Amino acid sequence: MVVIAIHHQMSQSIHREMHGKFWRHFVLMSALLLLSISNSAIAAQPDMAPHDIQYVRDGADAWSMYMHTPERTGFIDASIPATPVIKWNASGNAIALCSMVSDGRYAYIAWLSGNVSAFLVESGIRVWTFQTSSSISSTPVIVDDYLVVGDTGGTVYFIERYSGSLSRFVNIGHAIDQHMLCIEGKIVLAGETQMTEINTSGEIINTTDFGERIAVPPAAYLGYIYIATTNKVFSVLNGCVVWTRNISESITALMCSNNKVIITTDTGTVFALDARSGASVWKLDTGCPIYAPPCYYNGALFITVQNGTLYSISINEGTEYWNTTLGAECMHASGMNRDTLIVPAGNTLFFVAQRTGQIIRNLSFDFTLISGVSIVSGYIFVQDNTGNAYCLAAPVPELKIATYPSSMVVYERYQLRISLLVYAGTIPAVNATIMLAVSIGSLSVYTGNTDPNGAFNVVYTAPPASKPVNVTLSLIASYPNYQNTTKNFTITVLPSPKITLVMQAKNTTLEGGTSTEITLIVYRDQTPVANARVYISTSAGSTDISEGFTDKNGTFQFTYTAPNVNNETLVVLTARAYGTMFLEKSCALELRVVPASNAEHFSTMVNTVLLALILILVVLFGMMHLKMRGTLK
Structure with a gap:
């Protein structure tokens, strides 16, 4: 297995072997015509307004081109997660020689196979996919509402970055095998011996032929475009060469800042040239090949050499501030913000304090990193040597979950009322989604949402138990901006007491x-x-x-x-x-x-007899009275 070591050298070899000059064939244009009609995209239209600028140069919300800035500094004024973890990963079934770009909402990946995909940064959901007609080894750029992609067949595709639909395309007549550049509404495309500038409508502005194979991606600075072949550096303005500088060593990278063009070579030399004249300003020999492009911020160059040593060098003087040994081979582009440099080396990302060189932390993987680092505020994008792309972010916090009562004990066949209390930090998680399961016994409800107090109430009915039994109550809670949190609680079921x-x-x-x-x-x-x-x-x-x-x-x-x-x-x-x-x-x-006692019974009987005698006397008296009245008549 051949490990990809030198990005540009490998991509150039692939282009020579695979493509030659087939881009000149007229049949390509016919195929593209069909492609524009039939190319399918799996799309979901986002609810966000498009960018109203042509590229993002210094903003923290997007990494819109290789090394982020036209000068290729690798600097972004964005936050970097302190303890990142893999948030999601995606595969394109081919390696990627390109860095990822992002507009902050979507992350865009172009694989060598010609597959281009857009993923939601937050979730990693694949939103759309697009297939070019040739392989891709040039990092795309984000321009207006489009992701602009160039392939090794020389075709430039303007893909609607929200839907994945092809808006337009143009063939520039030469391969595109160096990372693309966007500056002042122009897109710069380089490959083989030529460099072409097009406008954002896809119209060719000019083409420059340098007569030698272009070795590194172009950079833009002070209105000029700087580009290098194997042993020459060129300053170009409006398609015309302003100056040329010969370099005795093979050039591996180029970047610009502080009125200087910085060149690195495969023998470990760093050259600083005057950006306007090409004159030599200073030279530094590290003694080890340099293949990773340098980064720059606030007067300091950051250069990683092949053996894993990281140098901080004054861009004005060429003197060393500090050096740090990483202990792993460095071959690919780093990225940085105001405080931290992120260096991919072997299977490890090193987070280095840019002022002191102290290794703050390192994050190791079970794969080899290639293609360089991309950064968007809160996210880091990297790729491996098997075709997988990764989004790293700060760990999503878990919800805090408690129960009332805190100690749950119940006798067999009895019911226990339980309140599950869910917190997002210290705040009740209102309307959090709850899913429950219990190992033995039953619950009154298994799914639902928390109330305004962050509580979810449930009744547990215990099963029969001849001896103490520990029952597991499992809970999964979901809440926006928090990871799904799983908790297990123990309910002790006791045999019925006597x-x-x-x-x-x-x-x-x-x-x-x-x-x-x-x-x-x-x-x-x-x-x-x-x-x-x-x-x-x-x-x-x-x-x-x-x-x-x-x-x-x-x-x-x-x-x-x-x-x-x-x-x-x-x-x-x-x-x-x-x-x-x-x-x-x-x-x-x-x-x-x-029955009541005899004395009471006798008294009752006497009373009854007396009452009866009185009644008899009343009746007799009445009869006598009637009889006397009859005699008188």
């Missing part, structure tokens, strides 16, 4: 109409149970209280009044008790009710 009800009467034999005090005591495993709910019923007679709660001693007292009976009667009192940790338990008490 519940005993003892009901005693002060008198168990009552005469009709009399009363007695009754005491009920509820025990759980021989311990009195306070606050147990009690219900009292009787087969005859009455009680002064029919329901209530046991006191702190587990006691419930009431008064029973017996009915009047003519014969001895057996009365049954029934007590039912419910506790917070047990189901219904009941007991019964039998009382003997007898």
